[in-house]
Amino acid sequence: MTMIEVRGLTKRYGLDTVVDDLSFTVEPGQVTGFLGPNGAGKSTTMKVILGLAAPTSGSVAVGGRRYRDLPVPLTEVGALLDAGAVHGARKARDHLLALATGNGLPRRRVDEVLARTGLESVAHKRAGEFSLGMRQRLGIAAALLGDPWVLIFDEPVNGLDPEGIRWIRDFMRSLAREGRAVLVSSHLMNEMAQTADHLVVIGRGKLIADTGMGEFLRDRGEGTVLVRTPEAAEFALRLTATGATVKEGPDASLVVSGLASEEIGKLAAYHGTVLSELTPQRPSLEDAFMELTKDTVEYQGATA
Numbered sequence: 001m002t003m004i005e006v007r008g009l010t011k012r013y014g015l016d017t018v019v020d021d022l023s024f025t026v027e028p029g030q031v032t033g034f035l036g037p038n039g040a041g042k043s044t045t046m047k048v049i050l051g052l053a054a055p056t057s058g059s060v061a062v063g064g065r066r067y068r069d070l071p072v073p074l075t076e077v078g079a080l081l082d083a084g085a086v087h088g089a090r091k092a093r094d095h096l097l098a099l100a101t102g103n104g105l106p107r108r109r110v111d112e113v114l115a116r117t118g119l120e121s122v123a124h125k126r127a128g129e130f131s132l133g134m135r136q137r138l139g140i141a142a143a144l145l146g147d148p149w150v151l152i153f154d155e156p157v158n159g160l161d162p163e164g165i166r167w168i169r170d171f172m173r174s175l176a177r178e179g180r181a182v183l184v185s186s187h188l189m190n191e192m193a194q195t196a197d198h199l200v201v202i203g204r205g206k207l208i209a210d211t212g213m214g215e216f217l218r219d220r221g222e223g224t225v226l227v228r229t230p231e232a233a234e235f236a237l238r239l240t241a242t243g244a245t246v247k248e249g250p251d252a253s254l255v256v257s258g259l260a261s262e263e264i265g266k267l268a269a270y271h272g273t274v275l276s277e278l279t280p281q282r283p284s285l286e287d288a289f290m291e292l293t294k295d296t297v298e299y300q301g302a303t304a
C-alpha cells in the first residue's frame with residue numbers, strides 16, 4: 001500500500017508558487033530521499049503532508065486519508081521538522097510524557113522510545129542541556145511515540161557531527177527494514193546516496209526526478225577506475241587497445257573509463273603488469289545532482 005500520495009500539489013504564498021503541480025508517492029519498507037536545492041519547496045511539501053499548511057490545489061494522503069481525517073495522527077505519521085522546537089526547561093522524559101498523554105498514547109511508549117533512541121541515561125536531563133545530536137534523538141523519539149508506519153524527517157542531519165550523522169542514517173534504515181515508509185529531505189546528494197532507496201528530486205517546486213537510487217546511480221554513468229602501476233605508459237596502451245578510455249590522473253595514476261575493475265585486473269594479470277592500486281571511483285553524485293538542478297537554483301553566485 002502506498003503510504004504517502006502527493007497528487008498535483010500546488011502551494012502558493014501570495015504570488016510565489018512554492019510547490020508546483022507536484023506528484024509522487026512514498027512506499028513502505030524503504031527510505032525515500034526528498035532532495036532539492038535550498039528553497040526548492042521540500043519543507044513546504046512536508047508541512048502540507050502533515051496538515052500544517054493547506055494546499056492551494058491538489059491533494060495529499062497518508063495511508064489513503066488526508067491528515068486531518070486521521071483519528072489519532074501520531075499513530076499514523078510521525079515527523080521531525082525542527083529539533084529546536086522542544087521547550088528547553090523541560091526534562092526529556094517529561095516532554096515525551098506530555099506528548100503521550102496529550103495524544104491518548106500509553107505511558108509505556110515513553111520508555112520504549114527512550115530506549116530505542118538511546119536516551120535512557122539522559123531521560124531526566126533538561127532538553128536545553130542537550131547537544132544538537134541529542135535534541136535530534138529526542139525529536140525522533142517524539143515522532144515514534146505513536147509507533148507510526150510513516151515517518152517524515154526534514155533535514156535531520158543538518159549540523160550534526162559524523163557520529164550523529166551515522167546514527168541517524170542507520171536509524172532511518174532500521175525503520176525502513178521494519179516495513180515503515182520513511183521520507184527524508186536533504187539538499188546533499190551524497191548524504192542521500194548512503195541512506196535512500198528511492199529518490200524524489202525537486203527544483204523550484206517542480207518534480208525533476210522520481211527514481212530508484214540504483215537506477216539513478218546507473219544512469220549517471222558507470223564511474224571510472226583509478227589505476228596505479230610502475231608501467232603506466234605501457235599499460236595505458238594495453239587498456240586503450242581494449243577500447244577503454246584512459247586519462248592521466250593525480251600522481252602519474254591512470255583514470256580508466258569503459259572497463260570494469262575486474263577486467264582491468266585480469267588484463268594486468270595476463271600481461272604480468274604489477275598494479276599498486278586498482279580503485280573503482282564512485283560517480284560524483286554531487287555533480288550529477290548539480291547538473292540536474294542547475295536551472296532551478298534560485299540564487300546563483302556571480303561565477304555560477
Ligand SMILES: Nc1ncnc2c1ncn2[C@@H]1O[C@H](COP(=O)(O)OP(=O)(O)OP(=O)(O)O)[C@@H](O)[C@H]1O
Pocket residue numbers: 013018036037038039040041042043044045187
Ligand atoms: N509561510 C511562508 N510564507 C511565504 N513564503 C514562504 C513560506 N514558507 C516558505 N516560503 C517560501 O517558499 C520557498 C520554499 O521554501 P521551503 O522551505 O519549502 O524550501 P526547502 O526546499 O525546504 O528549502 P530549505 O532547504 O532552504 O529549507 C522559499 O522561497 C520560502 O521563502
